[in-house]
Amino acid sequence: MRRRSGNAGDPAFLAWLAASEEHDRAWARAQAVWRRAAQELEDDPLAEALRASALAARSPVWPKVLAAASIAAVVLRGAAGGWRHWSGREQPQATQVAALPQFVTRVGERRAVTLPDGTRLDLDSDTRVDVALTARRAARS
Template sequence: MSSPQIGPPSTAQLQAAVQWYLTLNDADVSPEQHLAWQDWLGADPEHVKAWARIEKLQQQLCGVPRDVALPILSQMGVQRRQGLKMLLVLAAGATVLAGYRISPYHTDFATRTGERRQVTLPDGSRLELNTDTRVDIAYNAQERLILLRRGEILVTTATDRLPARPLSVETPQGRIRALGTRFDVRLLPGLSSVHVQQHAVEVRPRDTPQHIQRVDEGQALTFGSSQLGNLRPATADSSAWTQGLLVAIDWRLGDFVGELARYRVGYLGCADEVRDLRISGAFRLDDIDGILANLQVSLPVKVRHFSRYWARIEA
């Protein structure tokens, strides 16, 4: 299934997008200005391209504090004009380099192991990325497409200003079309999983797109590239990660450690003799070492550390 491509926007379009970017990041931005920006965005598909380029540039600078990388966002006068020129030059450079990936892992939005982040997309939809996640965005005049390359995302859709432009998430196994909704998508080995929190989605496997499964609020589905799984109740804790929590309700210790390992750099394993112990609780994902220490108090286990990046839970 081919993905739509975003062509390079013109300098005039980039300039307009930069001006809107600066306006929306001003501390005194009004609701009326937000509406005017949405009107501008919806007036021409080329505006969407230009806005996507500025958003991508902002993400490329995400490692630098905004007040350092773009000090002009909250300033006026000469400083603002100089900043506008600088951002426009950078955006044009990003356009020239857009076709070149510096590595197989370079994507529009990404998180490192243990990192989570939130992104606002050009249409106002919100995207939350879980640990070790990679996403590309491909918006055009016909559709809004989010390509999940790795990891897990939570999507909260916004009303689009362009008519009849659906929002979908594409995974290696197929497509998930939003029907005005909030839903979680996670890549598993050879499978994709979706949990719907609000409204509904439609799932189409990649190799059998004629098979469509509607997944309603409170339901979950796991599917492969050629087949659909059975609908099941969505777990209440499927999006706890957005709050920085891992919630376990009578989990096997082996499953718990496997999930915890997603958020820790290095190796975290579990010995077979303790894998079937049961565990319940809500655990803070920003303190993995604290979780491991508490396991030794609540369960008959010890954590053996061979290095900072190698740990194993044993009897």
């Protein structure tokens, strides 16, 4: 009397089951225990209440999906904005229109400098400024 319901397609299970009649009897006892437990729990009001409570406690999936979609939208928007910002930047060394000298003040010295684009720099004591003008804007470091 071979009973193979449940794991009938599992080759390891079939090999174990075929190894001896004792395995077959053990499998039959295990199935009987599961059937009795299922029958006893089927009519148990406490088990039914627990089952209903567990089903009611499950949170719906859509809030999680909505949260994930919102996070993805924010990340994509940030990436698109960053790409637009950085791709529009010109590198001063590559598209430099005019190279200006380095402006330096010594300790205790102050100086005002006006650049060709109209930018005014007020240099305080012990300051160094490198300036490069590009076609789009002045870049200062």
